[in-house]
Amino acid sequence: MIMSIAVKIDGFISQSSLIRRMFEEGIELKKQFGPQNVFDFSLGNPDVPPPQIFQDELRRLVEEEMDGKHAYMPNAGYPATRQAIAGYLSGIHGNEILLDQLVMTCGAGGALNVIFKTLLDPGDEVVVPSPCFVEYAFYVDNAGGIVKYVASKDDFSLDLQAIEDGITQKTKAILINSPNNPTGKVYDAASIANLAGILVRKSRQFGRSIYLISDEPYSDIVYDGIQVPSIFKAYPNSIIASSYSKTLSLAGERIGYIAANPAIEDEKQLMAGLILCNRMLGFVNAPALMQRVVARLQGVKVDVAVYKRKRDLLCEGLANAGYDIVKPEGAFYLFPKTPIPDDVAFAETLKKYRVLTVPGSGFVGPGHIRIAYCVDDEKIINAMEGFEKAMKEFK
Amino acid sequence: MIMSIAVKIDGFISQSSLIRRMFEEGIELKKQFGPQNVFDFSLGNPDVPPPQIFQDELRRLVEEEMDGKHAYMPNAGYPATRQAIAGYLSGIHGNEILLDQLVMTCGAGGALNVIFKTLLDPGDEVVVPSPCFVEYAFYVDNAGGIVKYVASKDDFSLDLQAIEDGITQKTKAILINSPNNPTGKVYDAASIANLAGILVRKSRQFGRSIYLISDEPYSDIVYDGIQVPSIFKAYPNSIIASSYSKTLSLAGERIGYIAANPAIEDEKQLMAGLILCNRMLGFVNAPALMQRVVARLQGVKVDVAVYKRKRDLLCEGLANAGYDIVKPEGAFYLFPKTPIPDDVAFAETLKKYRVLTVPGSGFVGPGHIRIAYCVDDEKIINAMEGFEKAMKEFK
Numbered sequence: 001m002i003m004s005i006a007v008k009i010d011g012f013i014s015q016s017s018l019i020r021r022m023f024e025e026g027i028e029l030k031k032q033f034g035p036q037n038v039f040d041f042s043l044g045n046p047d048v049p050p051p052q053i054f055q056d057e058l059r060r061l062v063e064e065e066m067d068g069k070h071a072y073m074p075n076a077g078y079p080a081t082r083q084a085i086a087g088y089l090s091g092i093h094g095n096e097i098l099l100d101q102l103v104m105t106c107g108a109g110g111a112l113n114v115i116f117k118t119l120l121d122p123g124d125e126v127v128v129p130s131p132c133f134v135e136y137a138f139y140v141d142n143a144g145g146i147v148k149y150v151a152s153k154d155d156f157s158l159d160l161q162a163i164e165d166g167i168t169q170k171t172k173a174i175l176i177n178s179p180n181n182p183t184g185k186v187y188d189a190a191s192i193a194n195l196a197g198i199l200v201r202k203s204r205q206f207g208r209s210i211y212l213i214s215d216e217p218y219s220d221i222v223y224d225g226i227q228v229p230s231i232f233k234a235y236p237n238s239i240i241a242s243s244y245s246k247t248l249s250l251a252g253e254r255i256g257y258i259a260a261n262p263a264i265e266d267e268k269q270l271m272a273g274l275i276l277c278n279r280m281l282g283f284v285n286a287p288a289l290m291q292r293v294v295a296r297l298q299g300v301k302v303d304v305a306v307y308k309r310k311r312d313l314l315c316e317g318l319a320n321a322g323y324d325i326v327k328p329e330g331a332f333y334l335f336p337k338t339p340i341p342d343d344v345a346f347a348e349t350l351k352k353y354r355v356l357t358v359p360g361s362g363f364v365g366p367g368h369i370r371i372a373y374c375v376d377d378e379k380i381i382n383a384m385e386g387f388e389k390a391m392k393e394f395k
Numbered sequence: 396m397i398m399s400i401a402v403k404i405d406g407f408i409s410q411s412s413l414i415r416r417m418f419e420e421g422i423e424l425k426k427q428f429g430p431q432n433v434f435d436f437s438l439g440n441p442d443v444p445p446p447q448i449f450q451d452e453l454r455r456l457v458e459e460e461m462d463g464k465h466a467y468m469p470n471a472g473y474p475a476t477r478q479a480i481a482g483y484l485s486g487i488h489g490n491e492i493l494l495d496q497l498v499m500t501c502g503a504g505g506a507l508n509v510i511f512k513t514l515l516d517p518g519d520e521v522v523v524p525s526p527c528f529v530e531y532a533f534y535v536d537n538a539g540g541i542v543k544y545v546a547s548k549d550d551f552s553l554d555l556q557a558i559e560d561g562i563t564q565k566t567k568a569i570l571i572n573s574p575n576n577p578t579g580k581v582y583d584a585a586s587i588a589n590l591a592g593i594l595v596r597k598s599r600q601f602g603r604s605i606y607l608i609s610d611e612p613y614s615d616i617v618y619d620g621i622q623v624p625s626i627f628k629a630y631p632n633s634i635i636a637s638s639y640s641k642t643l644s645l646a647g648e649r650i651g652y653i654a655a656n657p658a659i660e661d662e663k664q665l666m667a668g669l670i671l672c673n674r675m676l677g678f679v680n681a682p683a684l685m686q687r688v689v690a691r692l693q694g695v696k697v698d699v700a701v702y703k704r705k706r707d708l709l710c711e712g713l714a715n716a717g718y719d720i721v722k723p724e725g726a727f728y729l730f731p732k733t734p735i736p737d738d739v740a741f742a743e744t745l746k747k748y749r750v751l752t753v754p755g756s757g758f759v760g761p762g763h764i765r766i767a768y769c770v771d772d773e774k775i776i777n778a779m780e781g782f783e784k785a786m787k788e789f790k
Binding site for chain 1: 399400401402403404405407408411438440441442444445450453454457458463464465466467468501502504505506507508509512513514515516519530533534537538604643644645646647648649660661664665667668671672674675676677678679680681682683684685
C-alpha cells in the first residue's frame with residue numbers, strides 16, 4: 001500500500017518531530033516535577049487577560065436581540081466592523097481608509113493565507129527577513145510560492161542591501177513582521193522608508209509590482225514609547241495582516257483582518273480576489289460574534305505595562321547571567337544568542353534545569369533560543385537559576 | 396505591468412461574475428421594489444434561530460471565570476469539546492469514537508480543506524457525485540488535487556456504476572454530501588453499503604486506499620423520519636466533515652469538526668497530519684468560545700419542523716405550477732428541473748417576476764435551478780405567482 005497521507009505533509013510531520021518531542025518531554029517534566037516547578041517559555045500564548053471592557057461588550061452583545069445574529073454575513077465581514085476598523089486605521093496611518101479596503105479574517109494566520117493565495121502565481125517568490133515565524137513558509141507554500149529568507153543584522157534590524165540583492169524577477173512580495181516574533185525587533189521608520197525605496201526601484205527594474213506585506217499582530221505590544229512605523233505612509237502597494245490575538249488577548253477566537261493601502265494599484269480586483277480567497281480557502285468569514293465585539297473596541301488594548309515588567313525582569317536577569325541579548329522593543333519574545341552554536345543542544349541543556357525554550361533553528365535563527373515571556377513573573381524569577389547554571393556549563 | 400493578482404484567481408473572479416451579477420441585480424431589485432417585494436431564494440443562510448438553550452449556554456459561558464478563556468488551546472481543540480462530540484458520535488454510529496479521532500475546525504469548509512491538504516498528493520483525484528456544492532472544486536484544487544464529477548441519477552441518487560467507472564489509479568478519495576446541497580437528497584443505506592463495496596474492490600485493484608469523505612453539515616436537517624446512514628459503519632477508511640452551521644444555525648461562527656473512523660488505517664499519522672494542516676492552513680484552531688458552547692449542546696438542534704413546513708409549502712406550490720421536482724429528504728434546498736435546458740435563461744425569467752434563484756450550472760447541475768427555502772413562509776407564498784408565470788412562458 002502507498003502511504004495514506006500526502007508525501008509532503010508526512011515530511012512536514014517528520015521535520016517538526018524535534019520540537020514536538022521537546023514539547024512532549026515538557027509535558028512529562030510537568031507530570032514528574034509538578035507544573036509549578038517547570039519553567040515553560042515555549043509558547044506564545046498571551047497570559048494577560050482581555051481588558052474588562054471586552055468582557056462588558058461581549059456580555060452586552062450576547063444579550064442583544066438581532067435577526068441572524070450568528071448567521072452568514074457578507075464574506076468580507078460586517079460592514080459596521082470594517083467601518084470601525086477603517087476609521088481607526090485612518091487615524092493611525094494618516095490617510096483615509098475605507099471599509100472597502102478591509103476584509104475580516106480568521107486571525108492574522110488566516111489573513112496571510114488569503115493574501116498569498118490572492119497574489120501568488122506558481123513559483124512566485126516571497127522575500128522574508130529572518131529570523132521569523134516559521135509558519136510563513138507553509139503559508140507561502142500553500143499558495144504555490146517560494147520563500148526566500150534574507151538574514152537580518154546581528155541586532156535584528158533589516159539588512160537592506162541583502163534584501164535588495166535577494167529580490168529577483170520572480171519576487172512578488174516581501175513579508176515583514178514588526179514587532180518581530182521571535183526577536184521583539186521593531187523596524188524603524190528609516191528602514192521602512194529605505195525598504196520602500198528599494199521596492200519602488202525593483203518594481204520598475206523588473207516591470208512588476210512588488211507588494212510589501214506587513215504582519216502586525218503585535219503592533220500594540222510595544223515598549224519605551226516606540227511606535228510601529230506606518231507601511232501605508234511609506235509604500236502604496238502595501239497590505240497589513242493583523243489580529244486581536246495579542247492586542248486583546250483573543251488568540252483562540254481567531255479574529256483578525258486584512259487592510260489594503262487605499263493607494264494600492266488595481267484595488268478593485270485585489271479586494272475581489274481577497275474576498276473570494278477568504279471563501280475558497282474554507283474560512284468563509286471571520287467568526288460573527290467576535291466581529292461585532294471588536295467593532296466596539298478600536299484602540300483598546302491589554303495592559304502592556306505587564307509585559308514590559310516581564311521583559312525587564314527577564315532581560316536584567318539574563319544579562320547578569322552572561323547572556324548576549326538584544327532588548328526587545330515589542331512583542332513578548334526574547335531571542336538571546338546561545339553560548340554554543342548548537343541551539344538545539346543548548347535548549348536541551350536548559351531542559352535539564354526544567355527550563356523550556358524553543359531552539360532558534362525553529363525560527364530560521366540558529367545559534368539562538370526563543371524565550372516567550374508571556375508567563376507569570378514568578379516563573380521568570382524562579383527560572384533564573386536554571387538559566388545561570390546552563391550558561392555556566394559553557395562559559 | 397504584469398497583472399497584480401494571481402492569474403488563477405483572476406480567472407475564478409471572471410467565472411463567478413455571472414452569479415455575482417445576478418446577486419448585484421438582486422440588490423438593485425430590492426432597492427427598487429422594497430425587500431418585501433423581492434423573493435430571494437438564492438442564499439443558504441439558515442433563518443431558523445438557534446435554540447434557546449444555545450443562548451442560555453452562551454450567556455453562562457460568557458460569565459464563567461476561567462484562565463486563558465480566549466487563549467490558544469491545543470490546535471485540535473479543547474479535549475472536553477472533542478470528548479463530548481466523540482461521545483455523541485459513538486452513540487450515533489454505534490462504534491467507540493475517541494477524542495483522539497476528533498479535530499475541531501473553522502466550520503465544515505475548514506474541515507474539508509484540512510482533510511484534502513492532509514490526504515492529497517499533486518494530481519490525486521477526488522470523485523464527487525454531481526450536482527454538488529461548487530466550492531468543493533476549489534477545496535480540492537487548493538490542495539493540488541483534481542475533481543472528477545460523476546453525474547447522479549435523475550432522482551439525485553448515486554449512480555454507482557458511473558462512480559465505479561470514474562475511479563482510477565489516481566483516485567484518492569470520494570466526497571459525498573448527504574443531505575445534499577443543492578438537491579436535498581439523502582443517500583440511503585443500501586447505496587452507501589454498495590459504494591463501500593466498490594471502494595473496497597477498487598482499493599484492492601489499485602493497491603491504494605481510497606477514502607470516503609462525507610460532508611454532513613445538514614445531517615440533522617432531515618424530514619419524514621429519514622436518517623442519514625452511518626459511513627463509519629459502512630467503510631473503515633472514512634472521514635466525516637461537519638459543522639454546527641445548520642444544526643444550531645451558527646453558520647457565521649465557523650464552528651465544525653473532522654471525525655475519523657476509529658478503524659481508519661494509519662490513524663496516528665492521519666490525525667497528526669490533520670492537526671498540522673489545521674495550523675498550516677492558517678485556521679490554527681476553531682474559535683474558542685464556540686468550542687466550549689457546542690460541547691454542551693450535543694444532540695440539540697434547531698426546530699426542523701419549521702423547515703419541513705417550508706419544504707411542503709414550496710413543493711406543493713411548484714408541483715401545482717407544473718415544475719418537475721424531486722421532494723427533498725433533507726437540507727433546505729429544492730432543485731427543480733427548468734422547463735428549458737438553459738437554466739441561466741430560466742433564472743433570468745424568474746427574476747423578471749422578482750424571484751431570485753441560482754442556476755443549476757453553478758452546482759454542476761445544468762437544467763435546474765436551486766431554490767434555498769430557508770426564508771419566511773410569506774416569501775414562499777408570495778413568490779408562487781412569479782414561479783407560475785415564469786413556467787407559463789415556456790409550457
